[in-house]
Amino acid sequence: MKLYELSLSEGRTVSPFVWRVRFCLAHKGLDPERVPISYHDKDQLAFSGQDRVPVLVDGDTVVTDSWKIACYLEEAYPDAPSLFGSDIARGMGLAFNRWCDHVLLNSLFLMCTPGTYDVTQKEDQPYFAQSRFEWTGKTIDEIRAMEAQAIDSHKKALEPLRQTLAEQPFISGADPAFSDYCVMGGLMWAKTTYRGSLLDDNDPVEVWRQKMLDLFDGLGRGTPGLN
Amino acid sequence: MKLYELSLSEGRTVSPFVWRVRFCLAHKGLDPERVPISYHDKDQLAFSGQDRVPVLVDGDTVVTDSWKIACYLEEAYPDAPSLFGSDIARGMGLAFNRWCDHVLLNSLFLMCTPGTYDVTQKEDQPYFAQSRFEWTGKTIDEIRAMEAQAIDSHKKALEPLRQTLAEQPFISGADPAFSDYCVMGGLMWAKTTYRGSLLDDNDPVEVWRQKMLDLFDGLGRGTPGLN
Numbered sequence: 368m369k370l371y372e373l374s375l376s377e378g379r380t381v382s383p384f385v386w387r388v389r390f391c392l393a394h395k396g397l398d399p400e401r402v403p404i405s406y407h408d409k410d411q412l413a414f415s416g417q418d419r420v421p422v423l424v425d426g427d428t429v430v431t432d433s434w435k436i437a438c439y440l441e442e443a444y445p446d447a448p449s450l451f452g453s454d455i456a457r458g459m460g461l462a463f464n465r466w467c468d469h470v471l472l473n474s475l476f477l478m479c480t481p482g483t484y485d486v487t488q489k490e491d492q493p494y495f496a497q498s499r500f501e502w503t504g505k506t507i508d509e510i511r512a513m514e515a516q517a518i519d520s521h522k523k524a525l526e527p528l529r530q531t532l533a534e535q536p537f538i539s540g541a542d543p544a545f546s547d548y549c550v551m552g553g554l555m556w557a558k559t560t561y562r563g564s565l566l567d568d569n570d571p572v573e574v575w576r577q578k579m580l581d582l583f584d585g586l587g588r589g590t591p592g593l594n
Numbered sequence: 595m596k597l598y599e600l601s602l603s604e605g606r607t608v609s610p611f612v613w614r615v616r617f618c619l620a621h622k623g624l625d626p627e628r629v630p631i632s633y634h635d636k637d638q639l640a641f642s643g644q645d646r647v648p649v650l651v652d653g654d655t656v657v658t659d660s661w662k663i664a665c666y667l668e669e670a671y672p673d674a675p676s677l678f679g680s681d682i683a684r685g686m687g688l689a690f691n692r693w694c695d696h697v698l699l700n701s702l703f704l705m706c707t708p709g710t711y712d713v714t715q716k717e718d719q720p721y722f723a724q725s726r727f728e729w730t731g732k733t734i735d736e737i738r739a740m741e742a743q744a745i746d747s748h749k750k751a752l753e754p755l756r757q758t759l760a761e762q763p764f765i766s767g768a769d770p771a772f773s774d775y776c777v778m779g780g781l782m783w784a785k786t787t788y789r790g791s792l793l794d795d796n797d798p799v800e801v802w803r804q805k806m807l808d809l810f811d812g813l814g815r816g817t818p819g820l821n
Contacts, residue, residue, distance in 0.1 A: 458767025568770025
């Protein structure tokens, strides 16, 4: 089994989608070979019919898209701990996944983009800056100047989870599962790229995040970035 | 079993929290006696130790708060169809519930408040307008003037669900369950109070809403308001 992932300076994995999958794989007790890709050698992904990470290769099976990978793992490894636990939770999982992609990651985008630029290999920085300019109409420095607004938007986006985590240890209840990994993927993007302090120590989301960093022998905590 | 609910003109139930519980009860195959309350006779709820609907009375048990009622129903009636299907889904259900209350209902607030005023009994309208003025600093007419902005905010809040429902029939997957009722509670507030058309006919949320209106012998469709 192989997981293709974007790897920046110091072997840093920043993609929230890759992190989501890494936590799901660990939950299933799977530890694939990790294949690092850079922005300039994305043609290594051509075999998958697209150019985005993560790509999971399991024997003859190639799966792209973090949600599809989670569903694949659940079906292919039914005897390993479940990511969902029921069809209803899998249905809700898609809604959760879409909320993470549309709301949470949008709220992280302005905050994490300058730091992602900083940890991108020098030769890829012009490509990175240009692609973000095409998406947003803003330079990296202009995005950097929006930091306060970005943090405010991110803290607001987390409010429903803050209320949830004030009442129970994990988003999935007593123990972590897919929805926790989905959110943690986003916060790993922040950990690996953002240099400031995101959340107050007594914020229930921060208390939960610290627990998430320790899971699976410190899978998250051990990666470069602020814990 | 009795369900205390706020009832406005034409016996109209507008509370998204009451509707959430009515759908959960129907899912469990339960049909309690409904006890209508008006804004001016909230002291009928004093026995519950608070003054908000819904209140469920099941024999000697009194349960307030729509989330606690859903959890109570799941525990007290384990042989009836499950609202969650797994502990993981119940955990996610709380996050979903908090998202509905914090984001979805906030997005509906400006849109539904003028219509809620209109269907409030004449003698309660001054109380209603005053309480909303205390919350928002705005008169009913000032809120009414914000309609376009309110619709825009509501459509944006629904985006993650729109993407989900483009891929599967219900938020909970193949069949409706708690998360569907949680969202539908909010949209029933809109149906019973808002006179305009909320969503385009081909919006996946609208396609889903029409199916939800038909559930349980037209529980939603049969109530006064635009279908």
